[in-house]
Amino acid sequence: xxxxMSAYALRLPASMKAEAEKLAAxxxxxxxxxxxxxVAEKVSALRTARYFTDRKGRADWAAFDQIMRRERGEPPxxxxxxxxxxxxx
Numbered sequence: 001x002x003x004x005m006s007a008y009a010l011r012l013p014a015s016m017k018a019e020a021e022k023l024a025a026x027x028x029x030x031x032x033x034x035x036x037x038x039v040a041e042k043v044s045a046l047r048t049a050r051y052f053t054d055r056k057g058r059a060d061w062a063a064f065d066q067i068m069r070r071e072r073g074e075p076p077x078x079x080x081x082x083x084x085x086x087x088x089x
Contacts, residue, residue, distance in 0.1 A: 010035065 012020070017031075024034035 020034055021031050024031045027034065029037070
């Protein structure tokens, strides 16, 4: 799969560029890859926020309240245990 690329001249304050270069080096990537990844992360965060905002607008709050007020269900069934090798981080 081939991805088309385009160039974009980016103006950064010298201090920001130096910090980004330092972080990219620590991460073992080029400055270009570091910036591309940062942009991808921001795009993803904004799209995710938009998705949940849209979903919130379609929420059925009466149904939500009904679910939250329901009686408790059954206790955990055999096999629902947390594995012994599970580590919470």
